[in-house]
Amino acid sequence: MAPAAPPLTPDFAANPYPYYASLREAGPVQFHETLLRGCYVLNRHEDMVAVLKNPHLFSSKLMAAGTTMPKELGEDALRYFLEPKSLLASEPPLHTQLRTLVSRAFTPRRVAELEPHIREISRELIEAMLAKEEFDLIADLAMPLPVIVIAEMLGVEPERRLDFKRWSDDVLLASAMQGTGKDLPRLRQSILDLHAYLESAIEQRRHTPRNDLISALVEASQSAEDGFLTPLDLMAFTRLLLIAGNETTTNLIGNGMLGLLRNPSEWERLAANPSLMPNAVEEMLRYDSPAQALIRLVTDDTEIAGHPIPRGARVLLLLGASNRDPRRFPEPDRLDVTREVQSHLSFGHGIHFCLGAPLARIEAKVVFEELFRRVRRVAFAPGQESNIPWSAAFLIRGPKSLRLTAERHQPAQAA
Numbered sequence: 001m002a003p004a005a006p007p008l009t010p011d012f013a014a015n016p017y018p019y020y021a022s023l024r025e026a027g028p029v030q031f032h033e034t035l036l037r038g039c040y041v042l043n044r045h046e047d048m049v050a051v052l053k054n055p056h057l058f059s060s061k062l063m064a065a066g067t068t069m070p071k072e073l074g075e076d077a078l079r080y081f082l083e084p085k086s087l088l089a090s091e092p093p094l095h096t097q098l099r100t101l102v103s104r105a106f107t108p109r110r111v112a113e114l115e116p117h118i119r120e121i122s123r124e125l126i127e128a129m130l131a132k133e134e135f136d137l138i139a140d141l142a143m144p145l146p147v148i149v150i151a152e153m154l155g156v157e158p159e160r161r162l163d164f165k166r167w168s169d170d171v172l173l174a175s176a177m178q179g180t181g182k183d184l185p186r187l188r189q190s191i192l193d194l195h196a197y198l199e200s201a202i203e204q205r206r207h208t209p210r211n212d213l214i215s216a217l218v219e220a221s222q223s224a225e226d227g228f229l230t231p232l233d234l235m236a237f238t239r240l241l242l243i244a245g246n247e248t249t250t251n252l253i254g255n256g257m258l259g260l261l262r263n264p265s266e267w268e269r270l271a272a273n274p275s276l277m278p279n280a281v282e283e284m285l286r287y288d289s290p291a292q293a294l295i296r297l298v299t300d301d302t303e304i305a306g307h308p309i310p311r312g313a314r315v316l317l318l319l320g321a322s323n324r325d326p327r328r329f330p331e332p333d334r335l336d337v338t339r340e341v342q343s344h345l346s347f348g349h350g351i352h353f354c355l356g357a358p359l360a361r362i363e364a365k366v367v368f369e370e371l372f373r374r375v376r377r378v379a380f381a382p383g384q385e386s387n388i389p390w391s392a393a394f395l396i397r398g399p400k401s402l403r404l405t406a407e408r409h410q411p412a413q414a415a
Contacts, residue, residue: 013390016292016397017333020321028305036295039314040304043321045328045345047305051296051317052349055091058296058315060352064089069174072184077191081175085233087240088352095351101220101229102213102237103355111358114149118363121148122370130374130406134381137402142253143246146363150245154238155205155212160197167194168243172393198235214238241356249360251290251391251398252281253367258388258399259287261380263335270337271372280337281364285323286344287335292320292397294348319345320397375406 012019023030023043030041042048051058061067064086069078087098122145129140147165156164170190173183201214206222209215217237221229229237260267270276296315303309322345324332329341347354354360371378381403389400 008394010390013392013397014388016320017324020318020324023318023321024325029307029309036314036316039295039316040307040309041316041318042304043318043325044305045322045325045343048317048319048322048345049349051304051315052294052345052352055095055351057299057302059091059299060294060296061089061091062295062297062314063352070184073174073188073191077188080191080195080232080235080239082232085229086236087355092351098237099351099355101217102241106355106358108358111362114359115362115366118145118149119366119370121145122363122366126367126370126374130408134403134405137257137404138250138254138399139401141367142250142257142402145253145367146246146249146360149359149363150242153213153245154241155201155210155214163193163197164242165246166190167197168246171239172243172247172396194239195235198238199231202231202234202238213241244354244356245359247396247398248290248354248356249363251396252285252360252364254399254402255288255290255397256281256284256364256368257378257402257404259284259335261378261385261404264377266335266337267377270368271376274369274372276337277365277369277372278361279339279341280368281361282341282344283335283337283339284364285346286329286339286341287323288397289320289323289344289346290396290398291346291348291354293318293395319348374408376409378404378406381405 020043023041028042028044028047032039032041035041042051064081067089069081071078085094085098087095087102090098122141125141125145129135129137132140143165144161147161147168151158151161151164167190170187171194174187174191202218205212205215205218209219214234217229217234221234260270266280270280294317296317298309298311298313298315301308301311304315309315323329326332328343329339347357347360384403388402391398391400
């Protein structure tokens with residue numbers, strides 16, 4: 001008998017991995033009537049790779065935010081999510097055209113050029129954070145760093161960064177079907193405020209271009225034939241870059257620190273051999289993925305692992321389960337910073353592989369390198385370990401707050 005649908009309780013949010021293990025034991029595919037109005041749930045690595053490599057049979061159109069947002073937000077707010085040219089929800093050839101417009105800004109080479117500036121920002125944030133006896137890793141470092149970086153890339157004024165973070169969080173909450181009841185007025189206002197800002201910024205760039213991503217998108221839309229990008233398309237592009245450019249990194253840093261705190265031997269291995277850091281970041285991504293799931297729509301009758309799947313069915317890919325699949329990763333519940341882990345699915349796979357993956361990787365690498373240079377050990381603040389607040393959105397995972405203390409390295413003694 002298949003396990004029930006994810007309970008979406010605080011206990012599940014704190015640790016979904018035992019549930020994922022029970023799914024794998026029950027079989028590779030289960031149908032849940034109550035989840036996403038009925039969907040097939042996948043939990044094994046090889047099945048998800050096969051699905052993600054076939055975008056024509058397994059369409060990503062359900063990843064468009066407007067498909068999951070509550071109607072109570074109102075038509076004037078929801079109209080911003082009805083754009084037909086969604087990077088997340090399109091397939092080739094449209095997807096290829098759209099991705100080409102922005103991919104140059106996120107190539108590994110371009111992101112590597114940003115590393116000195118990312119390191120400078122990280123150092124400033126870490127020094128201010130460590131000046132406190134007790135600090136919140138999320139509020140003091142993991143949240144502001146990626147927001148500053150993506151805001152600078154987009155051309156957002158420094159005084160609007162906190163607004164952008166709040167808007168980003170609320171849009172994500174609304175699209176994850178978690179914002180209901182008393183939250184709706186706030187979410188609606190955030191959506192309206194974000195798009196009013198974007199509309200104004202795009203219009204300004206039309207008349208006075210700058211050296212930023214918004215200007216680059218505007219220029220691409222003006223040079224394209226047949227009005228390829230509409231104003232709504234431009235706003236959707238910018239909104240996606242804003243959200244993808246900060247949420248993943250914040251959760252990667254938070255989840256990664258929790259993994260190291262709960263596996264102190266791995267902290268010591270990194271302290272003894274800092275060259276392991278790039279691989280450690282990949283293991284952090286596998287061990288506790290910031291993105292926990294993706295949704296696909298089946299376009300024709302097919303089968304997965306021998307199970308018939310009808311046309312029009314929804315398929316839920318549990319990336320967090322695939323990354324703990326013992327068929328692919330031996331001893332998957334153990335954090336191992338030396339593990340060969342390049343095939344994890346935390347950034348997806350195939351044509352929709354996360355555009356911002358190089359940026360998230362380098363931000364996390366820099367943060368942990370700079371922390372290890374300054375800190376001998378880190379510990380939970382009193383009362384924090386057993387009371388960690390987690391993100392309410394099912395598709396993503398990360399602590400909303402993480403109160404810690406740190407012991408800095410002692411300065412070298414003079415001879």
